[in-house]
Amino acid sequence: MAGGKFFGGIHPKYHKELASAQSIEQMPLPERLIVHFAQNLGAAPKPVVKKGDAVRKGQVIAEPQGFVSVPLHAPTSGSVQAIDLFPHPVGADMPAAVIVPDGKDEWAPGLNAPRNADGFDAEKIKGIIRDAGLVGMGGAAFPTHVKLSPPKEKPIDLLIVNGAECEPYLASDHRLMIERPAEILEGASLFARALGVQQVIVAIEKNKPEAIEAIRSAIVERRGYSLRALDVVYPQGAERQLIFALTGRRVPAGGLPMDVGVLVQNVGTAFAAYEAVHFGRPLIERVVCVTGRGIARPKNIVAKIGTTFNDAIAFCGGQRGESGKVISGGPMMGVAQYSLEAPITKGTSGIVLLTREEVAQFVSDPCIRCGRCVRVCPMLLNPSALSIFVERLRFDDAEAYHVIDCIECGCCAYVCPSRRPMVHHFRRAKAEIRSKAAKAS
Amino acid sequence: MNRDTVKREVFVEDKKTKEVAEGLAGAGPRFLVSSSPHVREGVEIRDIMRLVIIALLPATLFSIYLFGVRALLTIAISVGSAVLFEAVWQKAVRKPVMIGNLSAALTGLLLALNLPSASPWWMICIGSLFAIVIAKQLYGGIGYNIFNPALVGRVVLLIAFPVQMTAKWLTPSAWGMNAVTTATPLGRVREALLTNGRIDVHLTRQEVLDLLIGNRAGSLGEVSVILLLIGGVFLIAKKIITWHIPVSFIASVWVLAGVFHLVNPARYADPSFHVITGGLFLGAFFMATDYVTSPIRPVGKLIFGVGCGAITVVIRLFGAYPEGVSFAILLMNAVTPLIDRYTRAAVFGARKVKATAA
Numbered sequence: 198m199a200g201g202k203f204f205g206g207i208h209p210k211y212h213k214e215l216a217s218a219q220s221i222e223q224m225p226l227p228e229r230l231i232v233h234f235a236q237n238l239g240a241a242p243k244p245v246v247k248k249g250d251a252v253r254k255g256q257v258i259a260e261p262q263g264f265v266s267v268p269l270h271a272p273t274s275g276s277v278q279a280i281d282l283f284p285h286p287v288g289a290d291m292p293a294a295v296i297v298p299d300g301k302d303e304w305a306p307g308l309n310a311p312r313n314a315d316g317f318d319a320e321k322i323k324g325i326i327r328d329a330g331l332v333g334m335g336g337a338a339f340p341t342h343v344k345l346s347p348p349k350e351k352p353i354d355l356l357i358v359n360g361a362e363c364e365p366y367l368a369s370d371h372r373l374m375i376e377r378p379a380e381i382l383e384g385a386s387l388f389a390r391a392l393g394v395q396q397v398i399v400a401i402e403k404n405k406p407e408a409i410e411a412i413r414s415a416i417v418e419r420r421g422y423s424l425r426a427l428d429v430v431y432p433q434g435a436e437r438q439l440i441f442a443l444t445g446r447r448v449p450a451g452g453l454p455m456d457v458g459v460l461v462q463n464v465g466t467a468f469a470a471y472e473a474v475h476f477g478r479p480l481i482e483r484v485v486c487v488t489g490r491g492i493a494r495p496k497n498i499v500a501k502i503g504t505t506f507n508d509a510i511a512f513c514g515g516q517r518g519e520s521g522k523v524i525s526g527g528p529m530m531g532v533a534q535y536s537l538e539a540p541i542t543k544g545t546s547g548i549v550l551l552t553r554e555e556v557a558q559f560v561s562d563p564c565i566r567c568g569r570c571v572r573v574c575p576m577l578l579n580p581s582a583l584s585i586f587v588e589r590l591r592f593d594d595a596e597a598y599h600v601i602d603c604i605e606c607g608c609c610a611y612v613c614p615s616r617r618p619m620v621h622h623f624r625r626a627k628a629e630i631r632s633k634a635a636k637a638s
Numbered sequence: 639m640n641r642d643t644v645k646r647e648v649f650v651e652d653k654k655t656k657e658v659a660e661g662l663a664g665a666g667p668r669f670l671v672s673s674s675p676h677v678r679e680g681v682e683i684r685d686i687m688r689l690v691i692i693a694l695l696p697a698t699l700f701s702i703y704l705f706g707v708r709a710l711l712t713i714a715i716s717v718g719s720a721v722l723f724e725a726v727w728q729k730a731v732r733k734p735v736m737i738g739n740l741s742a743a744l745t746g747l748l749l750a751l752n753l754p755s756a757s758p759w760w761m762i763c764i765g766s767l768f769a770i771v772i773a774k775q776l777y778g779g780i781g782y783n784i785f786n787p788a789l790v791g792r793v794v795l796l797i798a799f800p801v802q803m804t805a806k807w808l809t810p811s812a813w814g815m816n817a818v819t820t821a822t823p824l825g826r827v828r829e830a831l832l833t834n835g836r837i838d839v840h841l842t843r844q845e846v847l848d849l850l851i852g853n854r855a856g857s858l859g860e861v862s863v864i865l866l867l868i869g870g871v872f873l874i875a876k877k878i879i880t881w882h883i884p885v886s887f888i889a890s891v892w893v894l895a896g897v898f899h900l901v902n903p904a905r906y907a908d909p910s911f912h913v914i915t916g917g918l919f920l921g922a923f924f925m926a927t928d929y930v931t932s933p934i935r936p937v938g939k940l941i942f943g944v945g946c947g948a949i950t951v952v953i954r955l956f957g958a959y960p961e962g963v964s965f966a967i968l969l970m971n972a973v974t975p976l977i978d979r980y981t982r983a984a985v986f987g988a989r990k991v992k993a994t995a996a
Contacts (some may be wrong), residue, residue: 203986204986205969207679208826209679210677211679236739256920261731267836288671329922365677382986393987441986445984447986447987447990448987450985450987451986451987452987454768520669521669521670522669522670522671522676523669524674524676528674528675528676528677529674529675529676529677530674530675531674531675531676532674533669533670533671533672533673533674534669534671535668535669535671548674551676551677552937555677556670556676556677557675557676558670558672559672559673562683562781563778563779563780563781563782564781565683565780565781565929565930566781566930567686567929567932568929568934569681571935574703575986576985576987577983577984577985577986578985579934579935579982579983581934582934582978588955598982599985599988602985602986602988605674607674607675610675610678611677611678611679612678612679614682614684614685614686615683615781616672616684618672620674620675621672621673621675624673626884629649
């Protein structure tokens with residue numbers, strides 16, 4: 198299968214060593230959990246509990262609304278103390294249920310029991326995955342069962358399990374691949390069965406030799422499965438770039454991976470599928486990499502969904518010195534937090550604390566057209582021209598120059614010698630273009 | 639477009655936000671909040687400018703060795719006045735003073751390297767005034783100028799003071815001693831063509847060597863082809879510039895001049911003579927590659943380089959001036975936005991993009 202290097206990309210300082218040697222550790226139950234209802238792309242599920250209700254671990258506390266939506270489950274047993282607005286890691290106050298654990302961590306009936314999944318057909322697997330509330334755990338949080346249901350005219354022939362983890366600092370996928378390789382592959386096989394796909398590739402960047410070794414030993418007995426070690430270049434884990442690097446197929450601009458017969462799932466999602474199908478455990482906890490030079494003891498933790506950043510940071514020894522920035526996700530694409538009361542959601546792959554000195558400060562100095570952004574843009578856009586258009590409020594021109602195809606990887610802003618806030622400009626242009634289109638229709 | 643509608647987002651913590659933050663003290667820890675990415679490579683404009691200046695150092699130091707104290711003075715006056723004009727202008731119009739990014743210093747150095755060693759101090763100042771104030775700041779400062787500032791300065795002087803700019807060349811001699819007035823190699827060819835109707839270029843090995851090393855008359859920085867080449871290769875290796883413009887510029891001069899030479903060797907000099915004389919190497923590596931005024935994509939850069947080369951040859955062979963590199967680059971500067979518009983890459987995953995007028 199042809200492949201190669203995608204265009205552009207950067208070689209940031211990775212700082213993976215801070216957390217990559219830390220075994221995954223179960224974090225004890227915090228005193229309260231803030232469980233947001235909006236945790237998946239698409240429609241947020243509707244709450245079915247109210248203040249004062251007692252809940253059991255794994256019990257549904259919000260029902261999906263439509264196809265592109267998943268249910269939400271209580272992460273532990275306890276009582277609903279409040280339903281109110283709380284900081285959401287995407288950057289706004291949103292409705293969430295506050296659950297005070299009773300300490301018993303008692304499962305709702307019918308859950309957490311091993312079962313034989315050999316006879317499960319595609320529909321059954323997809324149903325379990327949906328009912329378990331699975332979403333893409335690399336950060337996008339798109340409902341997994343929707344991805345597993347491509348329309349008939351778009352047959353999938355290849356499943357890619359994404360273990361690239363190209364974001365600097367983050368090591369949660371890395372650790373999961375080292376510690377649970379067989380479970381990840383089993384989860385991947387469930388996706389493959391649901392799709393009727395024979396060919397599965399696990400893709401890992403070469404800077405994770407232990408993970409490559411672990412998956413390699415676990416993969417031998419699986420026919421049709423292969424492991425591909427990828428060059429270390431950001432954004433190697435971005436879907437379009439990953440697919441091109443592995444297969445040479447180009448996802449059409451504005452299209453989806455299924456347009457070229459490919460489906461990409463994150464290793465964390467594969468693990469969650471294994472837990473859901475084989476043990477009836479819904480998605481109520483995940484591996485989070487708490488790291489950065491602003492963290493006293495960087496760790497990879499299994500934390501309940503709803504654990505506040507404050508509690509997670511405290512479990513990792515607290516802050517070291519004065520933090521400049523707290524990021525949900527990695528430093529290239531993650532979201533800066535304004536409050537440590539924001540909780541871990543299904544899409545939170547990491548919590549990164551940057552020191553003041555590390556934090557990039559952007560100013561709109563004039564573009565000198567050096568072309569560094571043009572050389573690194575993996576979508577072959579002209580960020581220089583685009584940012585000048587946005588600065589002058591020429592959104593029509595930005596649209597004509599394909600700003601909508603920007604994947605917001607941040608390579609352009611990373612290399613810009615004029616410290617221009619490129620990604621900020623492009624998000625703004627996209628928002629303007631979308632609102633104009635919405636008005637027109 | 640109305641400049642008032644230009645909205646600028648400023649993301650740094652300025653004094654005001656700091657005061658607001660201090661006023662809120664006690665409301666818990668506060669963190670910087672801004673769009674991703676949250677880290678940067680850390681290369682600044684001044685780092686790039688510094689590398690270009692370093693790349694010019696061999697040719698600069700050699701020019702001081704060849705032309706002596708006068709060369710040193712010319713460089714000092716040019717750099718000093720360029721930085722001064724930029725600072726004074728930015729103060730006067732209440733813009734932040736940005737001389738720290740070394741862009742004005744580089745413009746001053748490039749202007750000096752484009753001047754004869756015998757230039758009077760007032761003429762140098764007029765050149766840098768035009769370069770910095772007229773060609774750069776009046777257009778909006780760094781990033782907004784259409785024409786290469788140093789070349790604007792040079793061409794203004796060339797047109798306004800033709801005698802000082804073209805007739806007062808000194809032959810190099812160590813430390814500027816015993817220098818005598820002479821013509822540049824290109825000037826001599828032009829002279830011969832006008833008086834005798836034919837040129838008289840029979841390059842001996844020694845002459846070629848002299849031209850390569852820089853043992854000849856010319857502008858300060860243009861004389862040593864080898865040192866300019868070393869600087870240019872350094873910039874390409876450091877990824878400050880790409881090979882596209884210098885290679886296509888120099889190659890097209892060689893090819894085009896070669897075609898004319900084949901047709902009539904009595905009138906048109908050997909193409910290699912054209913390549914190693916005049917300001918071609920200085921222009922191709924250090925002036926035509928100016929970021930702001932040259933195309934941004936490889937294909938556009940190649941078109942730009944070929945255009946520069948073609949115009950240079952036409953001016954040298956048929957124009958009123960013996961040298962055409964400066965004019966060629968300035969003319970191509972003017973069409974750079976057009977080149978950029980029609981050399982856009984297709985976005986990843988798209989078959990082809992139709993150039994749309996923006």
